[in-house]
């Protein structure tokens with residue numbers, strides 16, 4: 001197993017971390033026997049970083065993980081868990097959170113404690129409810145050992161958050177296709193410059209980098225027989241500062257494949273890096289609509305989420321992931337913001353710097369979803 005040392009701390013983590021948010025469920029409950037076998041195999045093969053959150057799997061992930069790891073010596077593995085503050089309405093709720101999480105996890109301390117899925121709105125909550133005072137206090141009491149955050153917003157939110165505290169570590173979405181979104185490379189570089197250890201989530205872009213357009217993937221195949229998954233993991237693991245790459249594994253074959261990759265892990269050579277860059281460039285060229293997600297066309301008077309709909313079709317062209325396209329389109333439908341809501345008023349046309357014929361392109365999105373649903 002590939003391990004990474006944390007320069008400023010006496011910590012060594014397995015580069016492959018176990019994300020405990022995707023265990024299979026039956027009748028609303030985690031399939032515990034199957035999940036326990038996964039945890040046991042992961043531990044036996046040297047994975048020592050287990051990541052959960054109070055909200056994962058309807059609150060079942062933390063108690064399950066506590067039970068699953070209880071048989072092992074506490075100082076032989078690390079637990080990461082998160083405080084999810086989106087429903088937080090008053091300070092009293094925070095004060096009780098940590099003791100509940102420690103009880104769930106059957107432990108006296110959590111090694112890595114994160115403020116979960118931070119964005120602009122939640123940064124305001126951190127300030128309003130003095131959340132940093134609470135977590136700093138828990139660290140002083142020995143209930144948590146390192147304070148970090150996981151992040152899902154843009155660079156301006158990231159810059160504000162990163163200066164709010166002297167963070168021990170940080171968890172970001174990072175893969176070879178997502179260099180320009182969320183914190184982007186600019187945010188990543190700040191972490192490297194400040195020597196803040198990095199935990200990576202979505203290294204496979206929610207599975208999109210496992211199977212994608214075969215005409216593009218053949219560039220990998222022409223070089224060697226490695227899977228697309230291995231290329232994606234190796235790209236992330238070759239980036240300086242990365243200490244853990246999380247994967248939410250729920251099948252034994254998937255866990256075994258990942259373990260094999262990280263058992264013989266090698267950083268990418270300059271030649272291999274160039275191949276990944278070429279693949280990323282070709283995937284991006286497949287986009288159907290030249291929407292840059294700038295939002296200048298918003299709001300639409302009818303309520304259409306214009307860039308959101310274009311994201312559906314563009315991602316589908318790149319990754320050919322029907323499930324992903326449907327999942328996001330259904331989300332837009334629930335919000336009454338999908339492509340069928342367009343009344344063709346034309347108000348958006350003059351606002352788009354890319355001169356996209358928005359109503360016509362929205363029809364292509366509708367047609368794509370219809371086609372997927374008929375398959």
Ligand code: SF4
Nearest residue numbers: 300342343345346348
């Ligand atoms: S043309 Fe359609 S998408 Fe554009 S503003 Fe009108 S309703 Fe919204």
Ligand code: SF4
Nearest residue numbers: 291292294295297352
């Ligand atoms: S203005 Fe044009 S490029 Fe910008 S989000 Fe809207 S459709 Fe996309």
